[in-house]
Amino acid sequence: MTGDKFTRRKVLTVAAAGTGALIGGSLVTAPVSPASARRASGVPGPIDVVLQVNGSEHRLSLDPRTTLLDALREHLHLTGSKKGCGLGQCGACTVLMDGKRVKSCLNLAALAEGHQITTIEGLARGDELHPLQTAFIERDAFQCGSCTPGQIMSGVACIAEGHAGSPKEIREWMSGNICRCGAYDHIVAAIQDAAQVLKG
Amino acid sequence: MYPFTLERPRDLQAALALRAQAGRTDAPVEYIAGGTDMVQLLQEDALRPDRLVSLAGILGNQIEVGPQGLRLGAAATMAEVAAHPAVVEQFPLIAEALLASASPQVRNQATMGGNLLQRTRCPYFRDVGYSACNKRIPGSGCAAMDGENRWHAVLGTSNDCIAAHPSDLAVALVALDAVIEVQGANGQRTVPVVDFHRLPGNTPHMETVLEPGEVIAAITVPPNPFARHSHYLKVRDRASFEFALVSAALALDINGDRIRQARVALGGVGTKPWRVPQVEAALTGLTLDPAKLRPAAALAAEGAQGHGHNDFKIELMQRAIVRAVEIAGGRA
Numbered sequence: 418m419t420g421d422k423f424t425r426r427k428v429l430t431v432a433a434a435g436t437g438a439l440i441g442g443s444l445v446t447a448p449v450s451p452a453s454a455r456r457a458s459g460v461p462g463p464i465d466v467v468l469q470v471n472g473s474e475h476r477l478s479l480d481p482r483t484t485l486l487d488a489l490r491e492h493l494h495l496t497g498s499k500k501g502c503g504l505g506q507c508g509a510c511t512v513l514m515d516g517k518r519v520k521s522c523l524n525l526a527a528l529a530e531g532h533q534i535t536t537i538e539g540l541a542r543g544d545e546l547h548p549l550q551t552a553f554i555e556r557d558a559f560q561c562g563s564c565t566p567g568q569i570m571s572g573v574a575c576i577a578e579g580h581a582g583s584p585k586e587i588r589e590w591m592s593g594n595i596c597r598c599g600a601y602d603h604i605v606a607a608i609q610d611a612a613q614v615l616k617g
Numbered sequence: 618m619y620p621f622t623l624e625r626p627r628d629l630q631a632a633l634a635l636r637a638q639a640g641r642t643d644a645p646v647e648y649i650a651g652g653t654d655m656v657q658l659l660q661e662d663a664l665r666p667d668r669l670v671s672l673a674g675i676l677g678n679q680i681e682v683g684p685q686g687l688r689l690g691a692a693a694t695m696a697e698v699a700a701h702p703a704v705v706e707q708f709p710l711i712a713e714a715l716l717a718s719a720s721p722q723v724r725n726q727a728t729m730g731g732n733l734l735q736r737t738r739c740p741y742f743r744d745v746g747y748s749a750c751n752k753r754i755p756g757s758g759c760a761a762m763d764g765e766n767r768w769h770a771v772l773g774t775s776n777d778c779i780a781a782h783p784s785d786l787a788v789a790l791v792a793l794d795a796v797i798e799v800q801g802a803n804g805q806r807t808v809p810v811v812d813f814h815r816l817p818g819n820t821p822h823m824e825t826v827l828e829p830g831e832v833i834a835a836i837t838v839p840p841n842p843f844a845r846h847s848h849y850l851k852v853r854d855r856a857s858f859e860f861a862l863v864s865a866a867l868a869l870d871i872n873g874d875r876i877r878q879a880r881v882a883l884g885g886v887g888t889k890p891w892r893v894p895q896v897e898a899a900l901t902g903l904t905l906d907p908a909k910l911r912p913a914a915a916l917a918a919e920g921a922q923g924h925g926h927n928d929f930k931i932e933l934m935q936r937a938i939v940r941a942v943e944i945a946g947g948r949a
Binding site for chain 1 (some may be wrong): 618620621622623624625649652653656657659660661669671672674696717720721722723725856857860
């Protein structure tokens with residue numbers, strides 16, 4: 418449509434930079450607590466962080482405030498993990514840390530050192546999709562797709578934990594992932610399908 | 618998020634020397650462990666420490682069960698403790714409370730120590746757009762008092778703060794006489810969980826008895842006869858991944874059809890995890906007859922004060938106790 422000059426990602430990157438500046442500006446007017454009033458000046462410099470993501474090692478220099486999610490998206494350009502709420506409530510940023518599902522928005526990147534991170538980009542083997550990815554397509558388990566990477570990463574862990582026995586159990590153990598389109602019935606069905614495939 | 622320096626000390630001694638202050642809103646140096654609550658608080662600017670001291674990898678995460686009871690390293694995660702076979706078998710109340718908390722992702726990361734130190738979910742504390750919050754900014758007032766206070770406490774409140782304590786785990790631990798091992802640069806001390814959190818009084822920004830530099834090192838729970846008759850009842854606005862409006866941790870020792878000994882603690886209604894010894898005493902010797910249980914449960918409302926939207930909690934907590942006794946006793 419617009420050729421290769423303006424890809425969707427480039428446009429999003431520019432838009433995100435603009436939003437950040439606005440947010441930064443509005444924070445200055447917020448009520449100030451004693452702790453911040455004591456701060457003399459200056460922002461601490463970047464720190465060296467080594468992340469292991471999808472089997473590769475990445476050496477980064479990051480502001481200490483950088484969350485694992487922002488490191489993945491903004492520094493490693495792995496934009497599969499989505500930033501929904503940024504507060505651990507929606508689950509769109511779910512990744513695996515040493516095989517266990519966590520919310521990447523609730524981790525500081527610097528404290529994720531030494532752990533093996535798996536994102537949605539690391540799930541398929543070459544062109545062969547993970548059984549849960551296949552099941553999501555077959556069961557039409559998404560509409561807008563924004564929550565889908567988080568749903569799939571969480572679902573993979575849900576199955577591996579042995580919590581995909583019944584629809585009721587799946588609903589309870591997938592409660593950390595919100596779908597505003599309301600595709601829950603199909604998500605539960607996809608997880609049931611994939612659990613069967615992975616068992617067999 | 619306001620800027621901070623991130624300290625990643627090599628061992629616990631080095632961490633303690635940095636004298637971070639847990640559980641105080643105005644602390645210039647704070648700890649971060651699992652980080653599930655701390656990162657939220659930083660993201661929302663509710664806390665603005667200059668330095669953040671990471672406890673990752675330097676606190677014990679052991680889960681031990683023996684003749685002395687249960688010992689949980691402060692870094693053990695909620696998921697690890699909830700799934701531990703000996704915890705499930707001998708301390709089911711703790712496993713139930715944990716599984717009723719948060720989401721699977723959060724439980725994989727959140728620690729025992731951090732759970733006890735998590736901050737209130739009072740929206741006026743979390744949202745810095747509100748200027749009046751004595752817990753966040755001492756002396757600024759309390760927007761919850763005349764605001765939306767459906768989630769707030771009815772027990773242990775003060776004129777300065779009515780924020781409810783959000784932990785489910787702490788309620789179960791209080792019921793089971795758990796004790797916290799506190800580690801400081803100058804040595805160890807023990808604090809019963811029931812004495813760990815402060816009432817808000819006129820200093821709601823000081824939430825625990827921890828001194829600068831101190832950390833929760835471990836939690837111990839003595840052996841008890843309650844494994845067969847306990848229940849954690851959690852009443853909330855949605856079935857999962859939600860904080861309690863009212864919760865009741867019930868542990869019974871039953872002889873025949875009579876209650877020999879009862880432990881009762883409440884969540885969602887107190888400014889700290891709330892044990893109700895007067896209810897425990899009244900339950901002793903009773904059968905599971907609901908007509909007898911109700912007057913005993915009513916004693917929990919002694920001193921309770923609603924603030925409008927949360928008035929319903931005073932009735933609800935009494936019903937929750939009765940229901941939890943029936944379930945724990947095997948009647949319901």
